[in-house]
Amino acid sequence: MIGQPARQRTSLLARVDRIVSSILAIAFLVTGFQTGYRLTHGAGQAVKVIDRSPGTEHGPAGSVPVETVVPATEPLPMWRGTDRVNILVMGIDQRPGSALPGRADVIMIASVDPVEREVALLSIARDLWVEIPGHGENRINSAYFYGEFEGTEEAGPGLMKRTIEHNFGVAIDYYGTLNFECFKQIVDILGGITVDVPEAISDDRYPDDSYGYMRIYIPAGSQHMNGETALQYVRARHETSDFSRMRRQQQVILAMREKALRLDIIFSLRDLLPVFRDAFSTDLPAQDLLALANLATRIELEDVQLRVIDESLTIPYVAPDGAQVLLPRLQRIRGMIANLLEDSPVITESWDPELAEARILVRADASSPGLAIEIADYLRRRGYTARAESDGLQIESDGTFIASRREMAGTAALISALLRVGPEYVILDPNLKEGSDIVVTLGRSFVMPE
Structure with a gap:
């Protein structure tokens, strides 16, 4: 930035601020829909994270240093549409240093009704055995891998969208992806989160970064988690089911929302930018993301519905390769989705x-x-x-x-x-x-x- 004219620096910072604000907006869609106003409107102000939980072993060390004051952003645009918006949100398991594409380890549909100001969040098990267009049957999370590996124009997110639409009959408007490193850093920037763990989590085969396994243990009770522990909590599954894993994911989402609302601080643009670079992608236009963030401030927690494709909607099945997977009861799932997203466009005929x-x-x-x-x-x-x-x-x-x-x-x-x-x-x-x-x-x- 040295040597650039003041006007050029201001313009560049404004554009970067918009990008970061857009990235944050998709996070708002999966963290409770009420953090948007404070974080986005304050993204350009320079402060440091001061909320740390004393005496905990998990909180990230130190506060974030800030050296430069950046002017606050202009007011967010208004969301003008009246149709329900369905966004496919994915957490990508991308191993460090791997040349191969990652897989969608966390899969959710975030659906926003801008008229009624309601939100539905539907979690989808990664081991659902479904038909992937052009690839036969496989786990649903493989659709992202196939799309990325083949390098088609639609890539991984596009094939995931088509797979959701093909099997569940619900139209997906947009997508957003976030890798796990970014998730961990968001939790750390929040100063960690507190989660009430209903039963101890023990997993001797939790995947490490070297394609091996490690043992993790998270005791029951109220636990303050840093980013690494929070990620382990939402991913562990060796001694639990995919269904309990998805419920833990939603539990962490609400914990992140609660922490963000409690924080009496805002984050510096310079602190946030390195976190999201190369870690986030979406096909939502920046202005629409900002408008959704603005809409998010008007949606109350009681108007957020959480659903999981659970035991009543699946059948345990042994795949041809011997793997334990879940067969979706597609008619029931489509019916549940039709009831959950009452005015959402349905691709297939109505369910009875x-x-x-x-x-x-x-x-x-x-x-x-x-x-x-x-x-x-x-x-x-x-x-x-x-x-x-x-x-x-x-x-x-x-x-x-x-x-x-x-x-x-x-x-x-x-x-x-x-x-x-x-x-x-x-x-x-x-x-x-x-x-x-x-x-x-x-x-x-x-x-x-x-």
């Missing part, structure tokens, strides 16, 4: 709980018993209740037919689309075999969908 519980029988010729089992398993992985039958059956037709009770016609139509069976082969039959609502009879020319 009666259709989701349809009992499906898959039949194949006795000469191909594995085919019926394979298709029944294919449907179960997509949230349907399906079983196979082939013993003693002789199927003469080349074509595949789907017979359905009238009240299950909607589900039959969805299944026909999944199996690439033309609508002319879907019939209504009130006299189906007892115990079945839909019967899929696989013809001799049936080909498994890719």
